[in-house]
Amino acid sequence: MHVLHHYQLSAASRFIRLVLAERDVVYLPKLEIPWERNEDFLRLNPAGDVPVMVSDNHGVIAGAMVIAEYIEESESPALLWGDIAARADIRRLVHWFEVKFANEVGTPLLSERVIKRFSGEGQPSSAVIRAALSNLNIHMQYIDWLAEQGSWLAGKQLSLADLAASAHLSVLDYLGDINWEKHPEAKTWYAKMKSRPSFRELLADQVIGLKPPAYYSNTDF
Amino acid sequence: MHVLHHYQLSAASRFIRLVLAERDVVYLPKLEIPWERNEDFLRLNPAGDVPVMVSDNHGVIAGAMVIAEYIEESESPALLWGDIAARADIRRLVHWFEVKFANEVGTPLLSERVIKRFSGEGQPSSAVIRAALSNLNIHMQYIDWLAEQGSWLAGKQLSLADLAASAHLSVLDYLGDINWEKHPEAKTWYAKMKSRPSFRELLADQVIGLKPPAYYSNTDF
Structure with a gap:
């Protein structure tokens, strides 16, 4: 199962939770307090920001806009549509x-x-x-x-x-x-x-x- | 011809100039001093930032990452490649x-x-x-x-x-x-x-x- 490292009041994390929920993608949410700078988390994402997704097939995907484009390429319906x-x-x-x-x-x-x-x-x-x-x-x-x-x-x-x-x-x-x-x-x-x-x-x-x-x-x- | 509104010392503008030059795309550069908040320019891009591209076919495309994805979808060689x-x-x-x-x-x-x-x-x-x-x-x-x-x-x-x-x-x-x-x-x-x-x-x-x-x-x- 995909894991999503997120924080409840991180807007970028919420954006990705919506992106996943709109496609009914099942994932394991993992709460991360970004200002605590947890070392295990920094090893996943040296930028230290949430959200970070650990995908079943493709490993670590860091950053909301990157995750959104990634999900767009692998799930439907399209939310980045049109010409x-x-x-x-x-x-x-x-x-x-x-x-x-x-x-x-x-x-x-x-x-x-x-x-x-x-x-x-x-x-x-x-x-x-x-x-x-x-x-x-x-x-x-x-x-x-x-x-x-x-x-x-x-x-x-x-x-x-x-x-x-x-x-x-x-x-x-x-x-x-x-x-x-x-x-x-x-x-x-x-x-x-x-x-x-x-x-x-x-x-x-x-x-x-x-x-x-x-x-x-x-x-x- | 495409028009690119840019500023010489804007890193995001330079990124797009490289993206265009790597594909030999011909364009008309137009210098914009972002902190002068030129009104004609603000009408093009209410965010007020450079770069902004005015594409022949698709009108105003604002923001470096957006322009980079746009050019990726219309020009070759691919600079966003792979699986x-x-x-x-x-x-x-x-x-x-x-x-x-x-x-x-x-x-x-x-x-x-x-x-x-x-x-x-x-x-x-x-x-x-x-x-x-x-x-x-x-x-x-x-x-x-x-x-x-x-x-x-x-x-x-x-x-x-x-x-x-x-x-x-x-x-x-x-x-x-x-x-x-x-x-x-x-x-x-x-x-x-x-x-x-x-x-x-x-x-x-x-x-x-x-x-x-x-x-x-x-x-x-």
């Missing part, structure tokens, strides 16, 4: 969330709100949190705009773009950082994502010592 | 340089040494430069180790991994930040990359007001 231009647009949005959104919003908020708390390393910086929340608002406007164009973020059917975006938002929603009332188009799209069977496991996540708001797991929020 | 495991390893290394190396080394050094200088926004921080150079040393050891395993960074032939890695190093080499004597295996591999015809254009790059060291363009350094 060469459609595929480029899906990839653009996946990279947008995995790199730009993560750098500007997700990583600083996780670091200030979660990692500093559990690792005991320093006090959260309110300046960093404020900047990340201000960036979040701009990204939410972009998601509103994308969701207004059609049912899905890229093109006319579910794609990796929807999974990446909803995975990243779901972590911030767990932390109570999203004001859905200000972003009705994004909310409609996200409600649809939350209702998918693939999302159930994410909505059941519980990190000890850090409770999500009540609406986090509610598909009618 | 599913080999492809995952090439992608892992491309992402390593495009994301991890960029975040830990390339982006802070470019920001402190180049962007602050030309944009006039603040003084370079010696603490940030010191931290980035210390990270660079760890990455160079990893490249030494990869280069020791064989002629190329991933597997037995040239791949996107070599192009991404050498593009990122070439920017730091332009800034004079690499101590090649301490990294003989990486140096042997990089000398081979520099000797490729695809590299010539990068070695001829000149940024006004910022001269590279004499050895930068020398293939026997």
Whole structure:
């Protein structure tokens, strides 16, 4: 069986859990606390980040975008579909969330709100949190705009773009950082994502010592 | 003809220039100063980053990894080759340089040494430069180790991994930040990359007001 090393509040890990669940791929999840820098795990992935997949047939596959492309090449249905231009647009949005959104919003908020708390390393910086929340608002406007164009973020059917975006938002929603009332188009799209069977496991996540708001797991929020 | 919006000292732009030159794809380069936030350019790519390719047939393709996958699907020879495991390893290394190396080394050094200088926004921080150079040393050891395993960074032939890695190093080499004597295996591999015809254009790059060291363009350094 494939093994997936993940952390519950790692957006990139959640993205891959969705990618696997959408294809009903069975795997053994293994919890990894990335900031603990476990030596066995660093031997698997010198980058030290989750997710890492250990595939039955192909060994270690490290990094969410790499795992997503790998699964795309080996499982169906396709979530990176269409002609060469459609595929480029899906990839653009996946990279947008995995790199730009993560750098500007997700990583600083996780670091200030979660990692500093559990690792005991320093006090959260309110300046960093404020900047990340201000960036979040701009990204939410972009998601509103994308969701207004059609049912899905890229093109006319579910794609990796929807999974990446909803995975990243779901972590911030767990932390109570999203004001859905200000972003009705994004909310409609996200409600649809939350209702998918693939999302159930994410909505059941519980990190000890850090409770999500009540609406986090509610598909009618 | 394809148009490539790029900046000379953007490692991601250099990666795509190599990807195109290795396939002899003819394109029109268009210089973009990313921190000037040109409005026409932001309309093309709301992320505001270079590189962006405007393809003859498929319109705007934004982001180095997205462009690399796009060109892979439309041009030969393959630089993302082999079985599913080999492809995952090439992608892992491309992402390593495009994301991890960029975040830990390339982006802070470019920001402190180049962007602050030309944009006039603040003084370079010696603490940030010191931290980035210390990270660079760890990455160079990893490249030494990869280069020791064989002629190329991933597997037995040239791949996107070599192009991404050498593009990122070439920017730091332009800034004079690499101590090649301490990294003989990486140096042997990089000398081979520099000797490729695809590299010539990068070695001829000149940024006004910022001269590279004499050895930068020398293939026997």
